[in-house]
Amino acid sequence: MLEAVLIPAAVLGGLGGLLAVVLLVAARKFAVYEDPLVAAVEAALPNANCGACGFAGCHDFATKIVATRDEKMFCPPGGKDTAAKVGSLLGMAVEGRDPPVAVVMCRGSRGVANFAGEYQGLSDCRAATLVDGATKVCPYGCVGLGSCVKACSYDAIVIRDGVAVVLPERCIGDGACVQACPRGIIRMAPRDVRVYVACVSHDAGAAVRKYCKVGCIGCKRCVKACAFDAIQFDRNLARVDHDKCTACGACVGTCPQKVIEEVGLVGEAHAKAHPPPKEKKPAAESTAAAAPPAAGA
Amino acid sequence: MVRTFKRGGVHPPEHKQLTERKPIETLPLPKRVVIPMAQCLGAPAEPTVKPKDAVKAGQRIGEPKGFVSTPVHASISGTVKKVDLYPTAVGARILSVEIESDGKDEWVEGIDLESREVDFTRPDDFLPALTDAGLVGMGGAAFPTHVKLKPPKDVKVDTLILNGAECEPYLTADHRLMLERAPEIALGLQILMAVLKVDRAYVGIEDNKPDAAATMRQALAGTLGVEVAVCRTRYPQGAEKQLIKSLTGREVPPGKLPMHVGCVVQNVGTAFAAFEAVARHKPLVERVLTVSGRAIREPKNLRVRIGTPLSDLVAFCGGAADDLRKLIFGGPMMGKALRFEDVPIVKSTSGILFFDREEAAAVREFPCIRCGRCVAACPQGLVPCDLGDQAEHGQYAGFADALDCVECGSCQFTCPAHRRLVHLLRLGKSEFRRLQKKG
Numbered sequence: 001m002l003e004a005v006l007i008p009a010a011v012l013g014g015l016g017g018l019l020a021v022v023l024l025v026a027a028r029k030f031a032v033y034e035d036p037l038v039a040a041v042e043a044a045l046p047n048a049n050c051g052a053c054g055f056a057g058c059h060d061f062a063t064k065i066v067a068t069r070d071e072k073m074f075c076p077p078g079g080k081d082t083a084a085k086v087g088s089l090l091g092m093a094v095e096g097r098d099p100p101v102a103v104v105m106c107r108g109s110r111g112v113a114n115f116a117g118e119y120q121g122l123s124d125c126r127a128a129t130l131v132d133g134a135t136k137v138c139p140y141g142c143v144g145l146g147s148c149v150k151a152c153s154y155d156a157i158v159i160r161d162g163v164a165v166v167l168p169e170r171c172i173g174d175g176a177c178v179q180a181c182p183r184g185i186i187r188m189a190p191r192d193v194r195v196y197v198a199c200v201s202h203d204a205g206a207a208v209r210k211y212c213k214v215g216c217i218g219c220k221r222c223v224k225a226c227a228f229d230a231i232q233f234d235r236n237l238a239r240v241d242h243d244k245c246t247a248c249g250a251c252v253g254t255c256p257q258k259v260i261e262e263v264g265l266v267g268e269a270h271a272k273a274h275p276p277p278k279e280k281k282p283a284a285e286s287t288a289a290a291a292p293p294a295a296g297a
Numbered sequence: 298m299v300r301t302f303k304r305g306g307v308h309p310p311e312h313k314q315l316t317e318r319k320p321i322e323t324l325p326l327p328k329r330v331v332i333p334m335a336q337c338l339g340a341p342a343e344p345t346v347k348p349k350d351a352v353k354a355g356q357r358i359g360e361p362k363g364f365v366s367t368p369v370h371a372s373i374s375g376t377v378k379k380v381d382l383y384p385t386a387v388g389a390r391i392l393s394v395e396i397e398s399d400g401k402d403e404w405v406e407g408i409d410l411e412s413r414e415v416d417f418t419r420p421d422d423f424l425p426a427l428t429d430a431g432l433v434g435m436g437g438a439a440f441p442t443h444v445k446l447k448p449p450k451d452v453k454v455d456t457l458i459l460n461g462a463e464c465e466p467y468l469t470a471d472h473r474l475m476l477e478r479a480p481e482i483a484l485g486l487q488i489l490m491a492v493l494k495v496d497r498a499y500v501g502i503e504d505n506k507p508d509a510a511a512t513m514r515q516a517l518a519g520t521l522g523v524e525v526a527v528c529r530t531r532y533p534q535g536a537e538k539q540l541i542k543s544l545t546g547r548e549v550p551p552g553k554l555p556m557h558v559g560c561v562v563q564n565v566g567t568a569f570a571a572f573e574a575v576a577r578h579k580p581l582v583e584r585v586l587t588v589s590g591r592a593i594r595e596p597k598n599l600r601v602r603i604g605t606p607l608s609d610l611v612a613f614c615g616g617a618a619d620d621l622r623k624l625i626f627g628g629p630m631m632g633k634a635l636r637f638e639d640v641p642i643v644k645s646t647s648g649i650l651f652f653d654r655e656e657a658a659a660v661r662e663f664p665c666i667r668c669g670r671c672v673a674a675c676p677q678g679l680v681p682c683d684l685g686d687q688a689e690h691g692q693y694a695g696f697a698d699a700l701d702c703v704e705c706g707s708c709q710f711t712c713p714a715h716r717r718l719v720h721l722l723r724l725g726k727s728e729f730r731r732l733q734k735k736g
Binding site for chain 1: 390633634637659721727728
């Protein structure tokens with residue numbers, strides 16, 4: 001009776017011990033050396049494997065940065081904190097920025113943009129653009145079928161009234177939505193620069209007015225209002241140059257179409273990032289302009 | 298003997314009785330036309346007129362850009378009003394020329410609208426004449442005709458196929474054209490044969506049009522090497538590759554063109570336009586199309602100038618019914634549903650369908666039940682259900698073998714779960730090409 005237990009136990013135990021030795025030898029003999037720094041750096045990264053850095057996941061990023069010691073390599077979702085941690089591990093200063101945030105350059109929701117017809121095709125923006133882009137008349141704006149929503153792993157973008165809206169506090173800045181958008185209306189912007197033109201229509205003003213109440217009509221008032229030469233103008237469309245913009249908000253109030261918006265950080269964080277400019281930009285206008293997006297958010 | 302292709306195909310309700318007995322009527326001259334520069338499957342033409350220019354009917358207003366491109370001509374006489382982007386059936390914003398009619402309908406010198414003379418002793422003049430006339434395939438794809446007629450030197454073409462199958466439901470324009478203009482089509486066929494230097498030709502007609510087959514036979518009696526072949530009424534009989542298989546037994550390999558198996562396929566409408574281009578020096582400025590569907594009061598076959606606004610056709614056909622739900626340019630299987638906009642007729646518009654609530658009923662889509670009907674229906678031997686699944690989940694690698702899909706819609710027609718397979722396959726193919734280009 002006891003044999004029935006002991007013999008199998010001895011056989012399996014012996015086999016297990018033998019295989020353990022084989023594995024031990026194999027592990028020693030075929031071990032691949034990896035810099036312990038790689039594991040340490042990888043642990044310091046967010047490990048979301050989002051691919052925003054341009055490498056195949058966090059391990060790949062860690063391997064590359066340990067091998068090259070390139071201080072320009074940057075983990076966007078990690079932001080400044082991660083950069084500092086990685087820098088201290090590698091004993092160098094790694095360039096750090098706050099994670100960028102996705103902005104949707106369209107406000108053409110139901111009620112302000114014209115819709116026509118009834119779309120019965122696939123619920124996918126790219127598929128819709130193959131058949132003239134669903135039902136919104138504007139040929140540039142948000143298709144509104146949510147390909148970006150599907151692409152986002154962090155529920156940081158939603159469709160509201162037929163237009164995509166980013167939830168900045170959830171956005172980690174991996175740029176998956178930018179890739180997913182067939183019309184290229186989602187862009188990554190620095191989190192601390194808050195002013196941008198929420199329209200991508202290159203149509204002439206008269207044409208824009210026909211199909212959208214919040215489209216850029218190319219009146220150039222914002223260009224004239226900007227004291228920092230930060231608004232570029234190209235084919236009937238204004239665009240904010242984030243390198244020059246100080247987010248003073250002077251342009252926001254001048255836009256007759258209310259296309260220029262402020263996003264991202266609000267209140268104190270913004271004030272800290274951007275002390276009021278020394279030029280005589282009326283302070284009243286700046287605060288007045290900051291009010292509507294706060295109410296909208 | 299009734300011929301057909303072996304693999305796949307479906308037989309949707311024909312609905313041709315709405316218009317098949319109605320002679321072709323000529324639409325009154327439109328007051329204005331909008332002529333898109335992009336009217337062929339190739340590079341758009343470059344406009345050569347500017348606002349306030351006076352133009353005559355048949356005058357060239359767009360120069361082709363490159364070999365795979367066709368010139369565009371004014372379809373009425375009058376004044377150019379604007380050169381701008383317009384909504385059209387070929388795209389939401391296409392550079393077009395708007396012409397306001399002077400009501401005189403004056404034609405450019407050298408165009409003889411009554412001539413029936415074709416000088417077969419000088420076949421070398423044919424191809425330049427066809428090229429200058431801006432001919433494109435009239436079946437719907439609008440491929441430039443002169444490109445098809447000039448195969449590369451290493452390709453040997455021995456057979457011309459005239460496509461009179463008209464397998465799309467509702468459409469009867471080709472049917473009526475064959476009944477009413479058979480002698481002209483016969484001459485056009487001989488012109489195309491002379492250009493290609495072939496001595497064998499078929500005219501493929503589905504067996505739901507015996508009268509057209511008889512008329513064409515009569516018109517072609519005594520013409521050597523030409524056979525009017527009756528094919529089974531089976532969609533997509535009129536698709537190039539299927540018609541070649543039905544008539545010659547040859548199979549076009551994946552990724553190859555009909556010319557690689559020695560065939561060139563042209564629509565009967567194209568043959569008629571070829572006749573007009575050679576005998577009358579008349580460019581392609583009008584076409585025959587079918588206006589049908591239950592939501593148009595008087596369905597008709599019409600001869601229409603290119604660029605005529607849709608509203609003119611609707612008014613001529615007694616107006617649209619109140620329960621109009623869907624507007625389709627082309628046939629119901631492969632045509633394109635449009636917004637209700639006043640778009641112009643283009644060279645490729647073979648029909649315009651007005652569907653009422655019942656015809657356009659949007660059916661609910663269910664998950665695939667793996668019945669395999671789409672596999673049996675696919676004339677190209679693909680597995681649409683699997684491809685649809687892949688496209689739905691963003692997997693496009695499998696589409697390398699699916700580029701042969703002609704988007705005929707047989708799979709979707711037969712699907713009991715009403716899956717939108719054509720749209721999925723189109724998405725898959727386009728994404729595959731895009732990703733491949735990106736590398």
